[in-house]
Amino acid sequence: MKLQLHVWGPAFNLPSIEAQSIPPSPPTGELPALQNGSVWVSRFRNIVDYLRKYSNGEWDLDRDLTDAGQADNTAFSSFIESRGQALIDLSLYVSSQNYNGNTSPAYGALLQWPNQWIFPPKLHSAAKARTEHLGLSSLDLQAMEEERQRKQSAAVATGQIPKNFIQSPRETVSGLLGRTAQQNHFRIDALTGEFFEPLEAMLGKKSYLLAANETDSPASLDCIALGYLSLSHIPDLTQPWLHESMRAKAPLLSAYTERMRLRCFGQAPVEVAHAFEPLSAPPSSLPWRAPGRLSVAAVGSTLLATLADSTPFLRDIRMNNRLKQEAESEDSELNPIERNALSMFADASKKDMYVSIATVVAGTAALVGYMLHAGLISVTTQSEEEEEDEDFEMFNPGQAGDFLGSLGDTGIF
Known part of the structure; x- marks a missing residue:
């Protein structure tokens, strides 16, 4: 059986809309995922190691690296994954204009129902959470407007703003863009410089990042770099600040990315039709x-998983289970100490959650018992309800008219 690499699918003229991410289908729960029969391997570094072992070293891109080169390969791979992912998150997801105008429609063209409605918002929220510490949430204009409305509603509720004054015109999109551009310019400039400039200096005028001479071949570092740099350089976005920053700060790196893209993906742009209709497409x-088409069972499983992730109690259970699986996975990149700590944390979190649930249930039961004992609430039996119904049926509506007429005679009405 041939090896199969499962990816998200084409977008922005690239083979995948994500450098690395966590979406729906493979047993590993992550993409990219390499399948060899019943064996599944996910994450870039694990796939590289598997291919090296599978081919007995023939497919090892790092076999010619020195010890120092191997160390640089590992260090810069981690650097690219951490810093590059943050910038892609900001560019494709946190930025409202890029997400609504480019990223979300791209996922809509790739995913089948109901995934096309479920996964883009989840990825959007995950990207915002990952980049919250960077202080660039103002790129999300929708979130800014919602926060403004919440503050205004709170001010009205506390009497700080008279209701007559809350009908003032909303701030225009151009006004928001102008203000957020000024707020974000220096922070974005620093972040992009911290990412592109070290790689630009490392590359220099060489063909590849770790090459010692012109005859050297690309290493695995060049592959992971292409994944992140191409999503920074190639997409034609509504707000192309990441592309423009890369061209300005790292012209050699931009040329390297284009050269690697042509070598690995070919001259022609990668289209969505290539993935869905490979025989009839260009x-x-x-x-x-x-x-393949999603089965009814797969659709039902996706909907149930989405419902579970939207329910606080079930969401916590699923999160703890995922942490436990990560700690026990053979493909985990964690060392034994980290895996043991993660497993213990998952177990402790699950116990705390069960204790909290038991406390709430016991407290509710005690409250209801006290209210019954104090007579604050009563339990009506079926026979009592039947008697009340009989009394209601025996009531003569004409008596009500006579009663109201007597009140009128007394001058009350």
Whole structure:
């Protein structure tokens, strides 16, 4: 059986809309995922290691690296994954204009129902959570407007703003863009410089990042770099600040990204049709295979999982289970101490959650028991309800008219 690499699918003229991410289908729960029969391997570094072992070293891109080169390969791979992911999160997801105008429609063209409605908002929220510490949430204009409305509502509720004054015109989009551009310019400039400039200096005029001479071949570092740099350089976005920053700060890195893209993905742009209709679509340099239709069971499982993730109690259970699986996974990149700590944390969190639930249930039961004992609430039996119904049926409506007429005679009405 041939090896199969499962990815999100084409977008922005690239083979995948994500450098690395966590979406729906593979047993590993992550993409990219390599399948070899019943064996599944996810995450870039794990896939590289598996291919090296599977080919007995023949497919090892790092076999010619010195010890120092191996160390640089590991260090800069981690650097690219951490810093590059943050910038892509900000560019494709946190930025409202790019997410609504480019990223969300791209996912809509890739995913089948109901995933096209479920996963983009989840990825959007995850990206915002990952980048919250960077202080650039103002890129999300929708969140800014919602926060403004919440503050205004709170001010009205506390009497700080008279209700007559809350009908003032909303701030225009152009006004928000102008203000947020000024607020974000220096922070974005610093973040992009911290990412692009070290790689630009490392590359220099070499063909590849770790190359010692012109005859050297690309290493695995060049592959992970292409994944993140191409999503920074290639997409034509509504707000192309990441692309513009890369061109300005790292012209050699921009040329390197374009050169690697052509070598790995071919001259022609990668289209969505290549993945869904590989036989009838224009020729592609990549060996695409059309995805299968989602079964009814898969759709039902997706909907149930979404419902569970929206329910606080079930969401916590699923999160703890995922942490436990990560700690026990053979493909985990954690060392034994970290895996043991993560497993203990998952177990402790699950116990705390069960204790909290038991406390709430016991407290509710005690409250209801006290209210019954004090007579604050009563339990009506079926026979009592029947008697009340009989009394109501025996009531003569004419008596009500006579009663109201007598009140009128007394001058009350």
